[in-house]
Amino acid sequence: MELLLLLLLPGLVPAFDPITLTVGAVSVPLLTALISYSGLPCYFRECCSEEGGVNSTALQLDFDHNVFGQHLAKQVILKGLTGFMKNKNPKKPLTLSFHGWTGTGKNYVSQIVARHIYKGGMDSKFVHQFVATLHFPHAHQINNYKDQLQEWIRGNVTACERSIFIFDEVDKMHPDLIDAIKPFLDYYEQLDGVSYRKAIFIFLSNTGGEVISQLALDFWKARKEREDLQLHDVEQKLSLAIFNKKDSGFWHSSLIDKNLIDFFVPFLPLEFRHVKMCVRAELRQRNSKADEEIITKVAKEMPYYPKEERVYSVKGCKVIPTILDFYL
Structure with a gap:
């Protein structure tokens, strides 16, 4: 990176000693090739992803x-x-x-x-x-x-x-x-x-x-x-x-x-088990311990439908962070 900055910012050259310059001179062809590589400018700024796939x-x-x-x-x-x-x-x-x-x-x-x-x-x-x-x-x-x-x-x-x-x-x-x-x-x-x-x-x-x-x-x-x-x-x-x-x-x-x-x-309605997964994920993002008692309590706080069967969460996982704040 120091060599690259040397090439890009010639005004910095006097600040380096002769040994550094000599080593840099040996690497000039490599650095020139790197600079000419089309992807390098995107290392410093965001570029439009015109080609290439998704991993x-x-x-x-x-x-x-x-x-x-x-x-x-x-x-x-x-x-x-x-x-x-x-x-x-x-x-x-x-x-x-x-x-x-x-x-x-x-x-x-x-x-x-x-x-x-x-x-x-x-x-x-x-x-x-x-x-x-x-x-x-x-x-x-x-x-x-x-x-x-x-x-x-x-x-x-x-x-x-x-x-x-x-x-x-x-x-x-x-x-x-x-x-x-x-x-x-x-x-x-x-x-x-x-x-x-x-x-x-x-x-x-x-x-x-x-x-x-x-x-x-x-x-x-x-x-x-x-x-x-x-x-x-x-x-x-x-x-x-x-x-x-x-x-x-x-x-x-x-x-x-x-x-x-x-x-x-x-996007299917979420069941009780999925709500618990959401709580675990939220705890993981907060670097908090996955306390199963808290996970179950938070999941049970959510309203479910239909009224008799109580199969699906009315609000999905949307308000989990707010409910979790109360228990934590």
Whole structure:
């Protein structure tokens, strides 16, 4: 590193003794080669991840250690994301739509995806998050929002083809605003000289949670293993429910009608055992001892449904940090 600084900052040369300079001179060809290597500037600043894939092993481990009760989401995202990132010439952007009740892990999984593409994760300048109630709060300004959103997407993809766009609270977005994104998700090679094919769009919504929960409950009542529930058991019913629900954000949306969403990803309701896993993970992040008595107490504090069976957590794992603060 000292030799590299010597080469990059010639004004520092007088500060080094002749011996250091002699040793440095011997290494000049190596250092020149290092500097000319295209990846080196990205050591000092964040670069757009235009090429290269995702480490599927690292992503799998991250999911296994931090995401619980979501075998479908983990399978779909792992295969879909790694396959897309390996493809040097995709035909369209990767478009994922996450659905399920609050606290099931939709936001958390989108953060994991972001950090496995960019080290800065959600803080990366190439990752862009929109929250419906914050960024698009007024229905009467929908036309302004559409223009601003299109310009924002166009500008950021022009700067970095591998831009990530995350839309939270899609169920609170105006359907016209969702459809304004449609051209960027389609099978166009370019739009006004810009290619959007390497971008990633992720939608997060509570819509469809009732469909997913009912399917999971039916499986449970039939004494079937939760992990036997497959994507094809859920996806068609989920997409139809979203398309036909007025307050879904996707009501009669061209994104669904034109099959531009690659995967509808269901996030299943969490059982008591999954809530306990969430508590353990939270304790691990705090470097606190995994006290089984506290873990059980915190998990029991959560409300569960249906009222008689008490199978699934109403709030998922969302309020666990707050409850855990009380016990710790």
